[in-house]
Amino acid sequence: MTLPKLVKDYIDKLKELRELGKDPFKIKKFEKDAYASEIREKFSAIEAGEETDYKVKIAGRLLSKRKHGGVIFADLKDPSDKIQLVFRKDYTDDFKMLRLVDRGDIVGVSGVVIKTKRGELSVLVKSWTVLSKALRPLPDKWHGLEDVETRYRQRYVDFIMNEESRECFILINRVLHLIRNYLNENGFIEVYTPILQPVYGGAFARPFETYHHFLEEKMYLRIAPELYLKRLLVGGFEKVYEFAPCFRNEDVDSLHNPEFVQLEFYWAYIELNQLMDFIEEMLESVVRELTGDTKLEYQGKTIEFKRPWKRLRMVDAIKEYGGPDVEALSDEELFRIAEELDIHEERRGEIIEKLFDYYVKDHLVNPTFVTHFPLDISPLAKRIDGYADRMELYIAGMEVANGFSELNNPIEQYMRFKEEEDLRRKSDKKGLETMPMDKDYVRALEYGMPPASGVGIGLGRLFMILTNKTTLREVIAFPTLAREEKIDVIPELYPEVLDWYE
């Protein structure tokens, strides 16, 4: 049946409920006193056919309705579980009016707990109320909603139909609590820093641009909170963190969404190795809390989070996994090798990083810290042995975190920004992959920032690993999609309903 015709039936039922003085949309509350899961816990042991006199009031969405003449069965879903409702002609109030109740409606019922002859724990309903009328049909009760596009566009339907989707976000919530508690217990304070920024920084990425009309200023949505969090270190905060929504105006794929959340934290007076120790402890404890174990199954692979994690220098990693010994190569040789692999970059460091991606990345299944990054692609990090004192954490072949010993020398920081500017001028690229000069940040460092280490953790990717998903979109409730060209809504399909609620 075409949508407008299907909707007609629902609208007619709504109309009839209104005429009976039972307009669901006029109702403001329902006093529930139980959840499906509680009923199940307390009464699962009763006998088939047993009818208790234990009264309950529950509410939720009807997922199915089975009519048998004098008895109607329905399944009600609340956030805790599902439970069967039984309506009986000789017991339930307004039995005939149940024809106005559809699968998909939100209902509140009161009744007693029973177990049917077939052994299904149920609520035998005495009185019932439609608390919200569904004006659109739910997807197929057996196959549910499978279309990936519709699942993301109309996530609300996905959450109704696919319990796994809902559970994923409940698990994510637990992870957020575990991480937040861990940081709080270790003396970190949670802060918020600007999302609208006059100068973007803290990462290499193309920003979203916007305009502030009152200030008459071009503004950017932040690509990272980093530079502001380090200003807080200057201000005397020793341990800070932020769950930071970030925005990058770049391509979308299973590992990238234009808006995503990073956890960044900074810790004054510690060096990078101590930071890596802390990250290991934190994530190992999160996994232990979640699973009771340090192992995790991800897409058929076992990931072992037990400390200590492997740490290796980027150049050693390239050698170890079959690539060249880049430290032994001149620039000419390195560029020639890169060309052979179809790698075309302007900076030596970028080539080394590409070689790492090419030879190594996919092999790093267990959590692994890759350290000693090329300096020229790390303008915010301190030095160590001619490299940047920087690490990236790889898990399941994915870059999950990026941290370094923070550069706190304002003079060197100024020069690094300058080099980025020069590179942008010389580059034949769009010039978006360099970091702009941030003089206020340099000025902040001029007041003195303590030595510190900090990290940004891509929470979406971490959630993917912890929830065993293959795409970021599954762990983002409303992933970014192209605009839908035309959306039919019921007041436009059936304008007469507009008169009902003037």
Add this chain to the structure above:
RNA sequence: GGGCUCGUAGCUCAGCCAGGCAGAGCAACGGGCUUUUAACCCGUUGGCCGCGGGUUCAAAUCCCGUCGAGCCCGCCA
């Protein structure tokens, strides 16, 4: 940016290769049924075949374009 795949009823799908009346199940509607659980039985309704062009006597089907989505590659820390 390149390659591959998909788009048919509210949902899940068949039909496309090899052009010939647009189909099924679920949902909805009417009837039956007082213990079902993908309830069942009888009957009914329901289509911009993503959109636009082309080829053809004839296009859901073949061709071109386009929009949306998915996967892979490239790019993006």
